[in-house]
């Protein structure tokens with residue numbers, strides 16, 4: 593019997609190591625085990641009522657056919673207007689593509705930009721899909737490490753030093769998943785200006801735009817788009833901002849040639865995002881500001897509860913994340929003879945303490961684990977207590993190492 597041959601392209605991407613732990617967590621939950629799940633990067637809030645109602649109405653009224661493949665014009669216009677209003681961005685609706693999640697917009701942009709052997713500069717630790725999407729497109733990831741001691745801040749210097757002949761794009765993700773690190777306005781300007789000089793695209797993933805703590809202001813690359821129109825592209829998402837993960841809606845705004853190319857790919861890959869979901873997203877954009885403010889205030893409370901509690905655990909150090917909704921503690925002091933890194937740590941924590949976290953190795957840092965605080969305060973308290981008991985039990989083992 594002949595075996596089918598898969599493309600070499602598909603061989604370049606790996607299944608995420610994170611999936612193993614989340615699969616095991618689901619199995620344990622199905623067996624009735626009480627698992628505290630810090631794994632999911634998914635808001636625990638309901639989608640805004642205005643969005644649900646608008647989508648329900650659209651569905652009932654038969655808004656169930658194909659739409660233009662770049663999205664419904666009203667939503668494209670509303671997203672473009674929001675960026676113009678908030679950041680003085682120059683993009684018209686024609687340079688605003690509605691995509692299937694922010695993930696869709698990123699994938700299309702990377703496919704549109706990267707040729708075999710091209711380089712994409714990425715600060716690390718980084719969200720798992722960036723390197724895989726780059727490799728799938730045939731590109732090479734040039735990593736620029738950020739430093740936990742510095743709150744994983746994203747600095748221009750090391751990014752500029754990584755730019756080379758083959759660099760086609762720099763990806764920024766501020767606030768960053770998994771670190772919560774952010775880039776300041778001066779560093780952002782320096783990166784954009786350097787990209788502009790070299791004809792490199794700055795792809796700014798602003799999925800966590802609204803999740804900033806301690807009153808910090810957000811530095812959006814959109815604010816530099818009028819000055820650097822051929823350089824700046826922004827990806828955003830309805831998933832986290834409006835607790836609408838399952839609706840699968842995101843967007844890309846940027847230079848006309850890039851948005852047109854991404855739209856062309858989308859036209860042949862998915863066509864339009866779901867028609868009635870887009871109607872719901874428009875309602876969220878226009879009428880769910882109160883919901884967003886309430887969610888962000890709650891995330892701040894949770895962060896302020898979680899981070900000191902983690903730092904009080906033996907051997908754990910955790911910088912307060914400046915944004916997003918993840919804590920990224922260094923747990924390497926608990927490694928020892930029997931735990932050789934973050935994957936083993938996450939597995940043992942799940943099996944012995946029934947707490948699910950994501951191993952930092954998946955993001956490029958084996959000393960850390962990621963804890964999502966998109967869960968109730970009661971779960972945070974329960975989970976941290978179990979975490980503490982697990983670490984206490986490990987103390988003699990770790991000391992032997």
Ligand SMILES: Cc1ncc(COP(=O)(O)O)c(C=O)c1O
Nearest residue numbers: 693694695719769799829831842
């Ligand atoms: C940094 C980052 N970018 C993009 C996404 C994609 O989100 P979505 O496709 O749900 O819009 C995620 C989701 O976890 C993310 O963490």
